[in-house]
Amino acid sequence: xxxxIPFCQSEKTYGFNxxxxxxxxxxxxxxxxxxxxxxxxGKSSDRTIRLDTFRLSQITIPTNLAYSSLLxxxxxxxxxxxxxxxxxxxxxxxxxxxRDSMLISFNEFMDNVIQEFYAGKLIGNRKLMDQFENKxxxxxxxxxxxxxxxxxxxxxxxxxxxxxxxxxxxxxxHLDGVLTSGSRSYLQTRISLSKGFVNENNQPVSPPDSLAHxxxxxxxxxxxxxxxxxxxxxxxLYIDVLAAYLSGLDQLPLYDPSTKILNQxxxxxxxxxxxxxxxxxxxKTIKKFYDLLASKGFKYDESLDSFxxxxxxxxxxxPQ
Numbered sequence: 001x002x003x004x005i006p007f008c009q010s011e012k013t014y015g016f017n018x019x020x021x022x023x024x025x026x027x028x029x030x031x032x033x034x035x036x037x038x039x040x041x042g043k044s045s046d047r048t049i050r051l052d053t054f055r056l057s058q059i060t061i062p063t064n065l066a067y068s069s070l071l072x073x074x075x076x077x078x079x080x081x082x083x084x085x086x087x088x089x090x091x092x093x094x095x096x097x098x099r100d101s102m103l104i105s106f107n108e109f110m111d112n113v114i115q116e117f118y119a120g121k122l123i124g125n126r127k128l129m130d131q132f133e134n135k136x137x138x139x140x141x142x143x144x145x146x147x148x149x150x151x152x153x154x155x156x157x158x159x160x161x162x163x164x165x166x167x168x169x170x171x172x173x174h175l176d177g178v179l180t181s182g183s184r185s186y187l188q189t190r191i192s193l194s195k196g197f198v199n200e201n202n203q204p205v206s207p208p209d210s211l212a213h214x215x216x217x218x219x220x221x222x223x224x225x226x227x228x229x230x231x232x233x234x235x236x237l238y239i240d241v242l243a244a245y246l247s248g249l250d251q252l253p254l255y256d257p258s259t260k261i262l263n264q265x266x267x268x269x270x271x272x273x274x275x276x277x278x279x280x281x282x283x284k285t286i287k288k289f290y291d292l293l294a295s296k297g298f299k300y301d302e303s304l305d306s307f308x309x310x311x312x313x314x315x316x317x318x319p320q
Contacts, residue, residue: 056084061092064101071109076116079151085109086152086174096180100229103175103183107166114153114164122162132157168194182225186234189217207252208269211245219282219315239313242282245269246289246308255300262298281315 061067070088074081085106094102122128131140141157148155152170156163172179172187179187197205197213205213218238221228228234248254254266270290277283292307 056087059088063094064098067102068105076112082110082113082151090178099180100183104229110166118164182228189221206265207249208266211241212269212273214241215245215282222315242313260300
């Protein structure tokens with residue numbers, strides 16, 4: 001295997017900055033999504049695109065700073081730059097901490113590309129809406145969906161609007177070989193949670209049990225990777241799902257609206273959670289809440305609200 005072209009190898013500040021400037025100039029010319037060569041008819045040649053990809057595959061990134069600088073050179077209006085960003089990521093020489101930070105940088109870049117595409121191509125596009133709403137002919141809608149899917153973007157259309165999300169399976173398949181154990185587990189967890197949950201009869205679980213699965217998944221991740229780069233985002237996700245688990249959902253309130261009695265699905269889920277996960281710290285919180293509910297005859301009382309408002313949802317790494 002031929003050695004990659006170093007993005008920057010010197011640890012000296014001057015050499016590093018100079019290297020960034022040179023590479024940035026090259027990337028602006030070659031990888032902004034604009035062809036550097038033209039055919040006689042004015043169309044970009046296939047050879048030019050292959051050349052861009054080849055050059056990118058030879059660049060080795062040593063730090064997240066270098067990767068972020070490279071991403072700044074890529075045009076957010078070009079879907080192909082998602083693929084180019086993945087190519088460079090997959091050829092990195094960064095340490096574990098930098099690689100985790102690089103995933104954050106890539107996610108932000110991909111989100112920006114998605115936002116630019118939505119703003120420039122989808123929002124208010126009545127012609128495209130008609131194509132998605134045409135039940136007899138979905139050919140154009142399928143073309144748009146396939147175009148985005150080829151670059152790792154999932155497109156859905158509902159209630160008169162378009163919804164775009166990163167396809168995490170796509171990202172994972174391109175980066176699996178260079179991810180740290182933390183980033184691999186993070187993506188695997190997000191992919192698993194996005195697919196929903198089924199019971200032993202292959203039927204969707206109840207909304208409370210779905211929340212319970214998410215609480216367990218993120219609590220285990222936080223305890224396993226306490227210093228992970230996405231820790232603040234993951235902690236926020238954990239707090240949100242645990243709070244929802246203890247306070248109810250819009251589609252399934254915690255209490256029956258007419259009787260103010262705890263919904264049976266939540267009571268069953270709490271009992272199952274306490275039995276199945278006795279060592280988790282969240283179980284202690286759920287048990288305290290359940291015992292308070294039991295003392296009130298499982299009927300709503302304002303003291304339950306006070307209990308929830310005073311909870312510390314943040315798990316400790318080594319609970320006693």
